[in-house]
Amino acid sequence: MDNLVQLSSVTQAMRARDLLKSNGINSAVQRITASRGQGPCAYGLKIFNRFDEAISILREHNIHVIGRARGEIR
Amino acid sequence: MIYLDNGATTFPKPAGVINSVGNTLRNYGANPGRGGHRLAMKASELLYDARKNVADFFGVEDSSNVIFTLNCTTSLNMVIKGILKKGDHVIISSYEHNAALRPLEKLKEKGITYSVAEVFEKDNEKTLASFREQIRPNTRLLVCTYASNVFGIKVPVERICALCHQYGILTCVDAAQAAGIVPIDLSDSSIDYLCIAGHKGLYGPMGTGALIVNCDTIPDTFIEGGTGSNSASSEQPEILPDRFESGTGNLSGVVGMSNGVNFVRSRGQLNLYNREMQLIQRAYKALSKLDKVILYTEYPDMDYYVPVLSFNIKDMDSETVSQILSSRFNIATRAGLHCAPLAHTTKGTLDIGTVRVVPSAFTTLNDINSLISAVCNIK
Known part of the structure; x- marks a missing residue:
């Protein structure tokens, strides 16, 4: 399964990316299909390593992770 | 200009x-x-x-x-x-x-x-x-x-x-x-x-x-x-x-x-601030020596002021002075109330407004000297 999470906006996704990068975790912002029931129009973060730790870091810094994304738009 | x-x-x-x-x-x-x-x-x-x-x-x-x-x-x-x-x-x-x-x-x-x-x-x-x-x-x-x-x-x-x-x-x-x-x-x-x-x-x-x-x-x-x-x-x-x-x-x-x-x-924010205050202080000192000029603040220093100076010429409307500065000397200033009637009420200039001078990083001492010279020449 892709390590792809949905954030609340593109700004938050970029904040999350920068935060993870400062902790040595690589990720990339991309347009995604939103979590179930939330329709299209969402941005997410594809996390390339240390996924569980990344989620903890984001939560520690009050960056709201809406959920796992349903799928990547390719 | x-x-x-x-x-x-x-x-x-x-x-x-x-x-x-x-x-x-x-x-x-x-x-x-x-x-x-x-x-x-x-x-x-x-x-x-x-x-x-x-x-x-x-x-x-x-x-x-x-x-x-x-x-x-x-x-x-x-x-x-x-x-x-x-x-x-x-x-x-x-x-x-x-x-x-x-x-x-x-x-x-x-x-x-x-x-x-x-x-x-x-x-x-x-x-x-x-x-x-x-x-x-x-x-x-x-x-x-x-x-x-x-x-x-x-x-x-x-x-x-x-x-x-x-x-x-x-x-x-x-x-x-x-x-x-x-x-x-x-x-x-x-x-x-x-x-x-x-x-x-x-x-x-x-x-x-x-x-x-x-x-x-x-x-x-x-x-x-x-x-x-x-x-x-x-x-x-x-x-x-x-x-x-x-x-x-x-x-x-x-x-x-x-x-x-x-x-x-x-440019350095404090450098800019300091430099622009020096320009305003130069204008203030020179204009304060002219009997015909009215200034509205004490001597402006960095502790208490930002680089903004208002003045008037006695018996002249601020808009007229600003217009002369523009048409005769090609100097752009702003006259009137500056969208701040409360400030003008505070200083007693609500009826006449003031001529406002504000420098920037691109303003030179020569610019300020030209302003002073122009004000001297307005009759």
Whole structure:
């Protein structure tokens, strides 16, 4: 399964990316299909390593992770 | 032309600002925060970088708290109309711009009142006491200018905001005439909402500004609409900055503003402030020797003033003087009330206005000497 999470906006996704990068975790912002029931129009973060730790870091810094994304738009 | 109307908007703009605006329009003209294609993502990155840059400049850790607006007036309206409810009371200073005064006057219709605290030039203790006297049990918000856009008088806003916090009063500062001139660090500040113009001391394009939220009390929305986020919901997102940035923004303008911030950084903010004060002091000293000239402040120093000078020529209308300076000497100044009737009432110039001189990073000593010479020659 892709390590792809949905954030609340593109700004938050970029904040999350920068935060993870400062902790040595690589990720990339991309347009995604939103979590179930939330329709299209969402941005997410594809996390390339240390996924569980990344989620903890984001939560520690009050960056709201809406959920796992349903799928990547390719 | 000698341009001394930088209080209205700085001109010329730095080359870096002009180039960045052009580059954005030419190469990154997609809508940020909307699509997922490569150009839209690049536009989003540009907007995000600008937001981080402005946040860093004002000592804000979370760049999401920087909300880009059209101008300082919009920022002030967002706070004033987003915070206040029926029965609330507001304190303002005696030097407020119409950007603060008119929204508050409008809100009288909704049962919101305001009172004016007198600012005492070069006497921060008396000024502080004056604000303390205006505090009431229902005082909800302070709206205060950082510095008068007409007379350059700095208001001790940090101390006033700290005082207000002791009483649980939220604080909103109009930094239109100070941002980019006076260093403002929100990381150690009692300012809850900082309203700034992008096109003045930050050297950005016109039509740019920001509201920086520096507290947990988020104003109600000013407008609602599309944000590119949480689009399935008919409710406005709670998250910043999206909550306040509905509709397509001014990407090229914001990028220009961010490059204006870089310009100020590269020149050194305190260096610019010091240099512009020296120019104003030169003008003040020379004009004060002319019997026909009326000045309205004490000698302007950096502790108590920003580089803004107002004057009149006896028995002449301020508009006439400004017109002569323009037509005969090609010097641009601003006459009249500068959208700040309260400030002119405070100084007794409501009927005649003043001629305002504001330098910028591009103003030279020769420019100021030309102004002095021109004033000497006006009969």
